[in-house]
Amino acid sequence: MSRIIKKRATAYKVHISDLVNGKWVEKPNGRFIVTGSGLEVQRARVMGTVVDKFISSQSDFGSITLDDGTETIRAKFWKNQNSPINKVQVGDIVDIIGKVKEYRGEVYLVPELVINVDDPNWEIVRELELMLLKPAGEISHLKEEIGVSEEDKTVPEEDFASNITRIMEVIEKFDEGEGVDFQIIKKETGLSLKELESGLTELLSDGTIYEPRPQTYRKL
CATH class of the missing domain: 1.10.10 (Arc Repressor Mutant, subunit A)
Structure with a gap:
């Protein structure tokens, strides 16, 4: 039996600074952050070191703060998705895929996937991938x-x-x-x-x- 695969917005590999310093734009097909290179980003993939972790007293909300050397960003977790945060500690390197959101001026991520990165050399690989991005925003490295x-x-x-x-x-x-x-x-x-x-x-x-x-x- 054939299936229809629903196409989602591309999860762009970016620096955190691309998101934090980007400009929000409203379009008929959604709200985007437009980066300096012209990418229209709804979903992003960022890699960095966890520098802070918070879980509320009732465990119904949590966040981790990620630093990739260009900026920091919080990934926020709610009660129905708290399990990934329990596997992450300050000092860990993680690769996060998630939706980009904004509230009261803060740009943050709602994670879809959190990958623990055991080999720090992957940070170098990611940096090389980002260097290969074309100014127009094509993901040439893929x-x-x-x-x-x-x-x-x-x-x-x-x-x-x-x-x-x-x-x-x-x-x-x-x-x-x-x-x-x-x-x-x-x-x-x-x-x-x-x-x-x-x-x-x-x-x-x-x-x-x-x-x-x-x-x-x-x-x-």
Whole structure:
């Protein structure tokens, strides 16, 4: 049975300062922060060190403050989503994907996913990724990372949607908690290299999946 995969706003990898110093803009399709490079950001992915942690006395609200060297931002958790904060301590490096919100002048994140980063070298990798961003805001590193150009991504629209569904079915079937290797996805989907790379790029870009490790994929 085929499924319709709802496309979400892209979770852009950015510096915290891009969010804190951005400008809020209202459009028919939602409210965005516009960064200095022109990105319209509703969902963001930021990595940094936890410098503060707060949990209310009734455990119905909590927050962590993240510092990436450019600025700080709070990620706020409410009662129904408090479990991720219990696994995070001051001094930890975390990678957060979440919606960008604002209240009384404070820009903050509502996390969808909190990933503990055990190897600090990933901060260097993230910095290199951000350096590769084009001024117009294209996420060029996603295409460079797995070798896909705009010309390569010429899969017919109907086939492309089918490929996306097949990729997601394999990831959901074979993920036992650590993600699914690129080669397993290729073998099980039977897709060509170009088709698989195009599909993974799309899913990474819109935040449907992420890479806990290089060439390993998990559903968000």
